[in-house]
Amino acid sequence: MTYENVILACWAAFLIVWALSALRVKRDIRGGYASIWKSYWAMRMAVALLLLFFAFRLANRAASEPSHVSNRFSLFSPTPALGWTGATLTVIGIGFAIWARAALGRNWSPRPAVKEHHELVTSGPYEYVRHPIYTGILVSALGTALTGTVFGAIVFVLASTLFLARIRREEQIMLELFPNEYPAYQARTKRLVPFIW
Secondary structure, rough: OHHHHHHHHHHHHHHHHHHHHHOOEEOOOOEEOOOOOOOOHHHHHHHHHHHHHHHHHHHHHHOOOOOOOHOOEEEOOOOOHHHHHHHHHHHHHHHHHHHHHHHHHOOOOOOOOOOOHHHHHHHHHEEEEEEEEHHHHHHHHHHOOOEEHHHHHHHHHHHHHHHHHHHHHHHHHHHOOOHHHHHHHHOOEOOOOOOOO
């Protein structure tokens, strides 16, 4: 097994967990369900899994023909130590994101939203950071980027940009929903990086 296969397996597991857990979410108060069918989530997941399947095949071919296949889709060639460091970060990040998704339960939404019977979740990874799903995905994307892949670099840049924009909106919603509890929660936790930011 290569570090590329470990990374791709992590992303595949992430997508499968997200697709299955999106089937059971609370209703969005503004109308409709933030479910996979309303937002074409199933189609997006199918496309993402298909892309990962082809990435798996490409990684396996690159392992057997390293001279020209891997160089075409790489920004640089990592050392084995850097590749396995990236794989380790990806495993940790995906594990953290899945743990956060499980802790959030039916309150999850693919976009900032107010849910029916919305709850403030402060347990599990939410004890350490206010946006642990984003933390996990960013750590995973950084790990993937450390392997020199264009995919990893693109995912890291896009995720960073998207999540930083969404954090402000999500925190605004939570302050409106929980005007007494959320400021206290903000005071004792960091946004993305425990003990730092």
